[in-house]
Amino acid sequence: MFRETVDVKVNHIAVVGNPNSGKTALFNALTGLRQKVGNYPGVTVEKKEGRIMLGNGAQAVLLDLPGTYSLTPNSPDEEIAVDVLLGHLDHTPPPAGVIVVVDASNLERNLYLLSQIIDCGLPVVVALNMIDVAQRNGVTIDVRKLSELIGVPVVPTVSTKGIGVPELKAVLAGTLMPSTKPRQWILPEPLQSECSELKHLLLKNHTLTEPQAFHESLRLLCSTAGLSLHSDRYAPEVVEHLRQDHERLARLGVDCLSTVVEARYEWIQRIQEVVLVRRLQSGPTLTDRIDRVLTHRVWGFVIFFGLMTLMFQTIFTWAEVPMHWIGLAFNGVGDFITASMSPGDLRELIVHGAVAGVGAVVTFLPQILFLFFAIGVLEDTGYMARAAFMMDRIMSKVGLHGKSFIPMLSSFACAIPGIMSTRTIENRKDRLVTILVAPLVGCSARLPVYALMIAAFIPQQNVLGFFSLAGLTLVLMYLLGIVAALATAWLFKRTLLKSETPTFIMELPPYKLPSLRSVVLHMWSRSMHFLKQAGTIILGVSIILWFLATYPKQDNASRSEQLRHSFAGQAGHLIEPVIKPLGFDWKIGLGLVGSLLQREIFVSTMGTIYGIENASESSGNRTLVERLQQDIDPVSGRSTYTLLTAICLMVFYVLAMQCLSTFAVVKRETNGWKWPLFQLGYMTALAYSVTFVVYRIGLFFL
Amino acid sequence: MNEVGLDTLVPGEKGVIGRLDTQTPEIRQRLLEMGLTKGTCIEVIRLAPLRDPIEVLLRGYRLSLRRKEAEAVIITKIED
Numbered sequence: 001m002f003r004e005t006v007d008v009k010v011n012h013i014a015v016v017g018n019p020n021s022g023k024t025a026l027f028n029a030l031t032g033l034r035q036k037v038g039n040y041p042g043v044t045v046e047k048k049e050g051r052i053m054l055g056n057g058a059q060a061v062l063l064d065l066p067g068t069y070s071l072t073p074n075s076p077d078e079e080i081a082v083d084v085l086l087g088h089l090d091h092t093p094p095p096a097g098v099i100v101v102v103d104a105s106n107l108e109r110n111l112y113l114l115s116q117i118i119d120c121g122l123p124v125v126v127a128l129n130m131i132d133v134a135q136r137n138g139v140t141i142d143v144r145k146l147s148e149l150i151g152v153p154v155v156p157t158v159s160t161k162g163i164g165v166p167e168l169k170a171v172l173a174g175t176l177m178p179s180t181k182p183r184q185w186i187l188p189e190p191l192q193s194e195c196s197e198l199k200h201l202l203l204k205n206h207t208l209t210e211p212q213a214f215h216e217s218l219r220l221l222c223s224t225a226g227l228s229l230h231s232d233r234y235a236p237e238v239v240e241h242l243r244q245d246h247e248r249l250a251r252l253g254v255d256c257l258s259t260v261v262e263a264r265y266e267w268i269q270r271i272q273e274v275v276l277v278r279r280l281q282s283g284p285t286l287t288d289r290i291d292r293v294l295t296h297r298v299w300g301f302v303i304f305f306g307l308m309t310l311m312f313q314t315i316f317t318w319a320e321v322p323m324h325w326i327g328l329a330f331n332g333v334g335d336f337i338t339a340s341m342s343p344g345d346l347r348e349l350i351v352h353g354a355v356a357g358v359g360a361v362v363t364f365l366p367q368i369l370f371l372f373f374a375i376g377v378l379e380d381t382g383y384m385a386r387a388a389f390m391m392d393r394i395m396s397k398v399g400l401h402g403k404s405f406i407p408m409l410s411s412f413a414c415a416i417p418g419i420m421s422t423r424t425i426e427n428r429k430d431r432l433v434t435i436l437v438a439p440l441v442g443c444s445a446r447l448p449v450y451a452l453m454i455a456a457f458i459p460q461q462n463v464l465g466f467f468s469l470a471g472l473t474l475v476l477m478y479l480l481g482i483v484a485a486l487a488t489a490w491l492f493k494r495t496l497l498k499s500e501t502p503t504f505i506m507e508l509p510p511y512k513l514p515s516l517r518s519v520v521l522h523m524w525s526r527s528m529h530f531l532k533q534a535g536t537i538i539l540g541v542s543i544i545l546w547f548l549a550t551y552p553k554q555d556n557a558s559r560s561e562q563l564r565h566s567f568a569g570q571a572g573h574l575i576e577p578v579i580k581p582l583g584f585d586w587k588i589g590l591g592l593v594g595s596l597l598q599r600e601i602f603v604s605t606m607g608t609i610y611g612i613e614n615a616s617e618s619s620g621n622r623t624l625v626e627r628l629q630q631d632i633d634p635v636s637g638r639s640t641y642t643l644l645t646a647i648c649l650m651v652f653y654v655l656a657m658q659c660l661s662t663f664a665v666v667k668r669e670t671n672g673w674k675w676p677l678f679q680l681g682y683m684t685a686l687a688y689s690v691t692f693v694v695y696r697i698g699l700f701f702l
Numbered sequence: 703m704n705e706v707g708l709d710t711l712v713p714g715e716k717g718v719i720g721r722l723d724t725q726t727p728e729i730r731q732r733l734l735e736m737g738l739t740k741g742t743c744i745e746v747i748r749l750a751p752l753r754d755p756i757e758v759l760l761r762g763y764r765l766s767l768r769r770k771e772a773e774a775v776i777i778t779k780i781e782d
Binding site: 069106257509 | 733741751752757761
């Protein structure tokens with residue numbers, strides 16, 4: 001969104017802070033719409049930067065780092081934040097300054113990260129954010145005194161209202177400096193002397209500044225990862241000394257980590273006593289009162305599932321309208337091109353390959369926008385943490401984290417936003433497991449396939465008087481998806497991606513009103529990212545699929561004939577021996593090949609086979625239902641498709657991947673071909689074997 | 703002394719943290735850095751609807767953790 005200017009030297013300034021400190025809102029307030037969202041090379045951590053104009057005509061590039069509680073990283077996100085701050089990344093210059101966003105309403109814990117950053121000798125300005133919330137909670141902070149004690153400028157801000165932003169810019173226009181104060185917190189002996197010895201060795205052997213060397217030596221002394229990790233990065237002298245240090249400290253029974261953390265918190269407490277005045281609060285806080293209802297044993301679940309139902313209902317009904325428009329628009333574009341170009345392969349390629357392919361991606365956009373908006377609001381208000389809090393018990397049974405619940409739930413609408421929302425999961429293996437099983441949850445694109453099969457082959461009768469068999473079948477299919485997802489997750493967590501059930505040490509932030517600006521910006525950048533990334537792969541694949549369904553050319557053949565004799569038709573015949581054990585014939589095979597791009601294409605492909613032009617509309621669908629029922633196998637003389645075929649086909653669609661958009665997103669989110677290929681493989685194998693079993697058992701009964 | 707695990711407290715009860723009894727370095731580090739250090743006052747606010755995890759209040763903010771993790775937080779109960 002902005003041009004790179006080479007002639008002016010532009011400073012990079014990092015914005016860092018605890019999660020829920022209003023960091024991103026402050027970043028938005030500072031940069032406005034001049035933002036660029038990308039990824040850090042090699043990882044799937046979002047890189048957000050924005051250009052900012054300072055008062056004196058100077059410019060700076062602001063880098064929004066992932067939220068972190070400390071400089072000891074616990075997740076890939078936090079690791080990036082730390083690496084950028086310490087200048088460990090080759091492609092990102094070390095920051096010329098750091099804005100540390102400190103939540104004034106939660107000063108104590110927020111100061112912990114600040115103290116670590118100051119120790120690194122980085123030039124710092126503190127944005128004392130959410131000062132209004134602190135005041136409402138009866139907390140007054142002496143800003144001048146705080147700034148004096150920690151030796152860096154402190155600017156009170158309310159990022160959601162833009163308060164303090166001009167003042168912050170004014171500070172940034174000057175030169176940021178490291179803290180003017182010597183380190184305030186006291187490291188007790190014998191750690192103090194061990195640390196300073198190690199620091200001198202580091203300074204002697206490596207090019208580090210004094211504060212960097214101090215930070216490194218503390219980190220090395222506290223590290224529990226063992227020496228093997230460090231031995232190649234440090235001089236032998238340092239490694240040897242460190243080994244002795246660890247031995248000595250272990251002999252004395254000194255726990256380095258807890259000593260250091262305690263010392264820091266003691267210092268924080270001393271600061272708080274000086275700068276903070278707390279008016280006594282009477283009665284429970286607003287958050288407490290809300291939580292009494294929202295995490296209530298009964299009401300908590302009722303409201304949670306109510307909210308989710310409402311969310312999906314809204315997504316389905318509201319998104320359907322723009323989705324229909326987008327479909328019409330792409331049809332219009334197709335018709336326009338058909339009308340304005342002379343007939344030929346090029347026209348066909350553009351209309352049925354490129355336009356149809358891009359259309360397939362863009363049609364998802366309304367659903368994705370809605371879902372990201374809803375998730376953004378839930379996240380911003382603080383409700384998402386409560387959802388994880390309530391669902392963790394269930395998720396931990398299969399070895400996952402409460403945070404995996406929302407991505408899986410989102411996959412009921414569409415696996416794509418579901419997979420994209422796994423970024424909040426800290427543990428890499430857990431995130432991967434969630435990505436791998438999410439497409440098993442029954443998404444909306446499966447519905448047309450189920451609907452066709454149920455209409456054609458499930459008898460119209462009621463069970464127990466009032467449940468229709470059709471509705472029951474549908475529920476069973478969704479249940480099968482859920483069971484499959486949970487079972488597969490359980491299996492992966494014990495085998496392929498073996499790891500402990502992740503810890504659930506999660507902050508429950510106070511409730512607040514969502515910031516519309518942040519939610520919309522977030523929704524927009526995510527969605528555009530999806531369009532760009534998934535769009536290219538899908539465009540390529542839909543052109544290939546078009547080619548397969550069009551060539552070799554038949555002269556004067558109907559579309560149905562053409563498709564039957566195309567490469568795709570041949571592929572249908574080719575895979576017939578493979579799918580025969582599932583009770584499928586070559587026509588279904590062709591439908592399966594055709595719907596690799598998107599599940600619902602199965603319906604229109606079957607329509608084309610039977611020469612029905614508008615199979616996805618209701619009149620065409622009725623005709624297709626009849627044609628499917630009346631199809632007679634020329635060899636046996638019996639119906640080609642039966643109730644059992646329908647059940648098997650539905651089971652197959654529950655479990656098979658059959659969605660290239662998902663494939664593209666998984667490739668993007670896991671940064672490589674390995675996991676999407678694995679996913680395609682395992683899901684196809686699972687679908688095949690389960691369908692096989694169902695068919696074999698079914699033959700006995702039906 | 704009446705040292706107990708944090709998981710034994712019912713909502714409304716408070717304690718002072720004595721030590722962390724865990725063999726997993728990551729859990730230990732995370733708990734420490736989130737402020738669960740020796741001498742910190744901690745109160746159990748509520749249990750999740752399925753009784754696990756639990757919600758606690760310390761250093762002016764709310765944290766949730768599983769019973770299994772809370773077991774490792776050894777506290778001395780404060781009666782009031």
